[in-house]
Amino acid sequence: KQEVTQIPAALSVPEGENLVLNCSFTDSAIYNLQWFRQDPGKGLTSLLLIQSSQREQTSGRLNASLDKSSGRSTLYIAASQPGDSATYLCAGIVYNNNDMRFGAGTRLTVKP
Amino acid sequence: DGGITQSPKYLFRKEGQNVTLSCEQNLNHDAMYWYRQDPGQGLRLIYYSQIVNDFQKGDIAEGYSVSREKKESFPLTVTSAQKNPTAFYLCASEGTATIHTEAFFGQGTRLTVV
Numbered sequence: 001k002q003e004v005t006q007i008p009a010a011l012s013v014p015e016g017e018n019l020v021l022n023c024s025f026t027d028s029a030i031y032n033l034q035w036f037r038q039d040p041g042k043g044l045t046s047l048l049l050i051q052s053s054q055r056e057q058t059s060g061r062l063n064a065s066l067d068k069s070s071g072r073s074t075l076y077i078a079a080s081q082p083g084d085s086a087t088y089l090c091a092g093i094v095y096n097n098n099d100m101r102f103g104a105g106t107r108l109t110v111k112p
Numbered sequence: 113d114g115g116i117t118q119s120p121k122y123l124f125r126k127e128g129q130n131v132t133l134s135c136e137q138n139l140n141h142d143a144m145y146w147y148r149q150d151p152g153q154g155l156r157l158i159y160y161s162q163i164v165n166d167f168q169k170g171d172i173a174e175g176y177s178v179s180r181e182k183k184e185s186f187p188l189t190v191t192s193a194q195k196n197p198t199a200f201y202l203c204a205s206e207g208t209a210t211i212h213t214e215a216f217f218g219q220g221t222r223l224t225v226v
Contacts, residue, residue, distance in 0.1 A: 004154065034215060043118070043202055044217040089154070091215075100215060102147075102154035 003027075004092055006103035014111050018078050021106045023090035025071035032093040033066045033073045034100065037086045044089065048075070080110045115139065118203050118218035124226045125190065125197060133188045133221045135203035144186040145204040145215075148172060155202060161186055162208070190223060198225050 003026045013019055023033070031052035036044040048057040048064040050073070056065040063076040073090055087107045091100035116137045125131045135144065143162050147155040157170030161180040175194025180186055186205075190197045200222050206215040 036217070041200075041220075041222070043116075043219040044204075046214055046216060049214045091155075100145075100155075100157075104152060104154045 004090065004101045004103040006088075006090060006106050008106060009104065010107040010109075012109040012111065013080055015080060015082060017080050017110075018076070019080055019108070021075040021077070021088050021090075021108070023073040023075070023092075023103055025092050025101075027071065027092075027094060030068060030071070030092040030094050033064070034091045034093070035062075035064050035073075035075050036089045036091065038089060038105065039086050047088075077108075080108075082110045082112050084108060085110050116203060116205055116216055116218040118201075118221050120221060121219065123221055123223045125223060126226060128192045130189055130191050131223065133190070133201055133203075133223070135186045135188065135218060136184055137186075137205045137216075138184060139205055139216065140183070141205035141216075142183070142208045143206050144180070146170075146176075146178065146186070146188045147202045147204065149200040149202060149220075158188065158201075197223055199223060 005024050007022045033050045035047040037047055038044050050057050050066040061078040066073045087105040089105040091102045093100050119134045145160045146158040149155050156172050158176050159170055159178045161167040164183050167178050167180050177189045200220050202220050203218045204215050207213040
């Protein structure tokens, strides 16, 4: 089974700062990668999906990249806001597998 | 609105009791999943279903059961055989399990043993 690691586990930044969240895989055979946001006590909200033919995806202030050769993905958040405070999870999907492998998440706090 | 609905939001179970968590989707998705989330851990797969009347065990299926009689519905039963059921349960769906597309999640059910 592949392992998914997210670093750091927690991050606190002042408002307006640009930041990067990291996600790495022990198995480089992933073909899709999805980033989610989770607010306390809530379900997961999909942020970005990077499919096998893509290297990155952008949505507003978010940009996610995927480097399959190194088994790494990053989520870049520009000009962070207090409303961005949440836990961010990445999930890797391995070809011919039937589930998503999740990291434990990065808990982000953006201070006003 | 299209989406996934989980109910109830909070559920309490007595020792030795079976309880059923509901998951309904109106996204016309083929694949549905149940995950368990414990503090400080990633989501772990309990069961998944690719089509109606078919389902497969995930990594932690012991003590759980599911059914998929309708495309829209994928209920999860937590049986008395599950010794540590207190957790946050999340249901997800996506278009098809053979070609992964964007996955969508419900708002979760928090189960507590009393």
